[in-house]
Amino acid sequence: MTSFCVPLVEETHADLLSSMSTLSRAPTSVILDFKPAKEFKPPKDLFYNVELSILRKFEEDDGRKIENDDGRYEPEARDLIAITNVRPKCIADLERPDRSYVAAFVLNVKQERYLTILSSKPILFEEHNRKIRKILYAIPLINMTTNIRLWSALNSELAGGNLNIIQRVLQSRYPDSKNCTSCLLEENCSADFADMKSRICSSDLNDSQKDAVLSCLITKKCNHQNTIKLIWGPSGTGKTKTVGLLLFSLLRMKCRTLTCAPTNTAVLEVAQQLLKNVTESLEYGTYGLGDLVLFGNGKRMKIVDRHDLLDVFLDNRVKILQKCLVSSSGWKEVVKNMNIALDFLRSLETLLCTLTDADKGLKQVFGEKEQSRLSHIMKSSFVREDCLRLLNSLPQTFSVPDFTEEHNIKKFCLENSCLTFCTVSSSAKLHEVKAQWELLVIDEAAQLKECESTIPLQLPGLRHAILVGDERQLPAMVKSKVSEEAEFGRSLFQRLVLLGHKKDLLKVQHRMHPSISLFPNRMFYENQILDGPNVKERSYDRRFLQGKMYGSYSFINVAHGREEFDNSHSLRNMIEVAVASEIVASLFKGMVSLCRHCLWILGNEATLTKKFSIWKELVIDAKKRRCFYNADEDKGLAQAIKVALVEHNQIHTLLNMDSFLFRESRWKVSFSNDFLKSMSRVKNAVTCKEVLNLLENLANGWRQPHWKKNLFVHHGTSSQLLEQYKVNGFLNLVWTVDILKENSYYIQILKVWDILPLSKMPRLANHLDVLFENYTVDKMNRCKHKCLNGCLVVPMRWPIDSNISPNADPVLSLSELLASIGVRDDFESSSTN
Incomplete structure (x- = not known):
């Protein structure tokens, strides 16, 4: 320790x-x-x-x-x-x-x-x-609350610390628990156990869940050894439902049990499941929920949003008991004689239902002086509700407490409860209570640091523990590198698994579509997990968005963007944020409330596959199953990526020939270094967006009308090719048609030279004059040639071995050679001018 x-x-x-x-x-x-x-x-x-x-x-x-x-x-x-x-x-x-x-x-x-x-x-x-x-x-x-509680637990400062289970578990070789033969024979002969077994077998749990519950109940009855049982519950296999039935069975057996979990959310979930079982049971509806207590920080638990749990929440119960038993409303007199009060409470429901015969009923338990006052109180509907609340707040059997102080009421509720719920850290408060617990249940135990388990494991009287979890899922978070190297985040559940301790596997998952469960089942669970009948039904195969990438399972490759630090020194990738936001917005527009049916994984393929890891395996698996897609293949996501890149000064990612903006366009686009440098200096997002929109239009064959003449007039060699388009009122995008050698063809491409104000145009033009003087006549003719498809200009291509005579009419020569061949096959019907 x-x-x-x-x-x-x-x-x-x-x-x-x-x-x-x-x-x-x-x-x-x-x-x-x-x-x-x-x-x-x-x-x-x-x-x-x-x-x-x-x-x-x-x-x-x-x-x-x-x-x-x-x-x-x-x-x-x-x-x-x-x-x-x-x-x-x-x-x-x-x-x-x-x-x-x-x-x-x-x-x-x-x-x-x-x-x-x-x-x-x-x-x-x-x-x-x-x-x-x-x-x-x-x-x-x-x-510092949790850390101080941990320090006390590790240094055996807990009052009345019980080390029986810890001394058995924290060894280099942990002896696996075996069912005691004598206890097993005794249980099999027990009528109560036979009835319990019959109830469990007739429940709606699957076979693996029933086996896990029965195994725990058999172990619980052994008085000869301390034991720890493991219930291995992978995601979607019904851990909470299984624990709910287990706790309900323990309640029927009057076994004092503490149920813990690492977080408030997990505690509330299992308490809610148990409460559901209790309230649906006729036999437990007769006297209320006094044997169940949930305690903790009500604000952090957001208990006001869980109305169904208010009846078992400790602070709320204390208020009820104070109001009923301490106030001057008449209950003080009842408390003075608790034995009479108990009889009164047990017959309260019958008494309230027969108020016409109330005088006769009152004479049987109270003296004449108390009858008139109690009759008046009982006829009030408000007091009737108080009576029912009080009835719901008291356990079946208890000793007479001193109700004058809130602290005493809390101790009374905890000491007399049968099932208690709290977080693992909060269980430290129970060491102050003069009571003993027989059994400990820890839900989500694999997400708990091993040292944290020592807090509830030292409770007085504790003989058995049941850990429910999945060590294959994410462990507890550890921030310190030193602590990480010391395996400070390892759970007790994982320690026992590494030592070969037996696990009761819940092996039917009822949550995920089979295409989602396929990969984790193979990688983490050796294909032991079966898909439940509900997820195999056709109704489970749902589509919430249009497009192949939005099926039941897909990996969406977000290849753009970069990681950067935010103000809190945490890494972020704003392009991935933009993609995720666009998908969520689309789901919201479609009014989709539940998807717990589809799994879409966003990530960068190149980053995830650099090293051998589980992510690399996942990407490879997605490709083999044809579930791998690029985010920019979707028009909505492509637009979101473009906007995000502009807003976060990453526009250079889009300015290359292989960018998704131009990948499917009619024209290939090449960018000069001067243009890239100029764009890096443009900080106005509106200007950047206008440039990108213009480039997209040009790449798809749009050209501005002839009446929009160039503002800059030049008479050099470059004037035959130079095009200038106005951007955002004061800048000019300068481009030409150029020739690129690709495989066995020459093809026309767009060459973007710069974006600059009109005053700097002469310098660029002079520079291009020198450059174009090195072009051959054939190359100049090919650059000037135009091929139209309707109102759009499409690029031409020529075989490399074709020759054009310098004296020949370039239009006729090219038309005869390949009159209507464009770069894209869908332009075979193009005409020439």
Whole structure:
């Protein structure tokens, strides 16, 4: 366990460094006041009471009214913050000689604005004089809660830490769990287990899911050994559904179970699945949900958006119990005699349904003095709802608690619950509760650092653990290079797999179209995963956008763009962003809400195939299956790429003969170095777009009308070929027709020489005069020849061995030779002029 301590410190350091690099975007709060706390004892115990502003607008030193555009800092206990007299844009702003800052640790928070902090060094109060003070800011860096809990777990500082499972698991050779023969025989003879087995076998789970649940339940009953079971659940194989039925079975068996997951989202999902099973069961609808407790940070969980989970959420339950049992509404008298209250609650539903006979019912449990008051209370619909809420909040059996304090109510709910749900980190709070858990279930266990598992594994009384996950999916994120080399991100699930521990495989996937599951199944799961009948149905084969590349599975090659760093020093590729945005916009226009049926992978083929990796295998696989496409083959994506390249000063990517702008055009286009240099100096996006549109039109055969004469008149050799088109009012695009040798043919191409103002045209023309004087008569004739297809000009081509007499009429000679041969086969019907 101590081997994790150094990597944990390194990872904490890396987290802090990462947050420092994004200081410019961090929320801030103005410190209105601070003073030493009672515990203030220099030089080490530098405790202060701090008051933060709750307003976003405040006044700077020079009297300017400013607003915190990044939002107000909302403090939490165990935040590590910086206190400074400037809102920093970078780390350097904190390190200037004329500006000082201190690091501080938030011990507790009251009413979101009053903090008690431990400072790294004294705060100078003289500078905080009301008349001459400078504004001080509190800026959050990182929250240390999880890291502190980890440190305590690794150093066995948890109260009543239970090391039984850890001592068995954390060995170089882990003995695989085997079902105890005596316990197995006892279970098979048990009527309760037989009934449970029958229920599981008759459920709608597939065979591999049923086997996994039964295997866990058999192991749970063993009292002779500590065990850990692994449920291997690849994506889409129904992990949550399987865990939901497992937990429901454990609830029926009255097994005190803690269910954890790395994230709030994962915890909420599994709690929701279990709650669904419970509420659909007739037998559990009779007395409510008091045996189920979900706890954690309600704000982070966004629990208000999960109305179905409010009944089991701890903070909400505490409010209900306080309202019903502590207020002066009459329940205080009921609580004084809890045994009578229990009988009353158990018969409450019947009592409420027969209010006409209420007097008789009340006489059986209460004295005469209480009857009139309770009769009045019970007739109120509002109180009736309170009664039902109270009934729903209490477990089946419990000891009489002291309900005068919120802390006691929370302990009461946790100590008497049968199934408890929280994140792995939050499970540290359960070590403060005087209760024991028998079994631990960790969902998404392969995304959890191994050291994090030690927090719930040390719970008092814990004898068995069930890890549900998939070590083939992404592991926990590690920022520190040192920690990464130490395999700090490896999960306990992966450790046991590497040691050869048996896994119960959920081997039927019900989520992905077979074309999506094909590659990962072959590469990661040795083709052990079967496609469920639902994904094989014809209705599962859906098309949400037009085009071959938008089938069930495709790799879309985004060959353009480059990676660059953003303001937070993270790499980004804005061309890939543009492509992704265009696809999402198209889906949005089509009102497509669910696609969890298609997988379109965007990436750069050249980058992904440089080294041998899983990405290279994926690209090769996509090509073999004819699922590989270039993004610019789609007109909408091509337009998005063009706009993005212009907006991000990457237009040079488009200015080459092989660019997708000209790949399918009638004319090949060649660009001079002078033109490329001139375009690199053009910063106006509108001008760039106009140039590209003009080039596309020219490459497809459009020419401006004859009445639009060139503004620059030149009489040199180049005047026979020179074309100049106006761009954005003051620039001129200068181009000519040129001849290119390709294979066994000469072909006409467009040669773009430059883009420049009219005043610089003479210099370019003189330069081209010298160049064209080296052209032979044949080459000049071929450059001047025009071939029309309707109103469009199309390029000509000639065999290399053809000769044209200098004295011959170039039009007649060429017409006789290849009168109507264009570069593209679709122009065979062209005519000559």
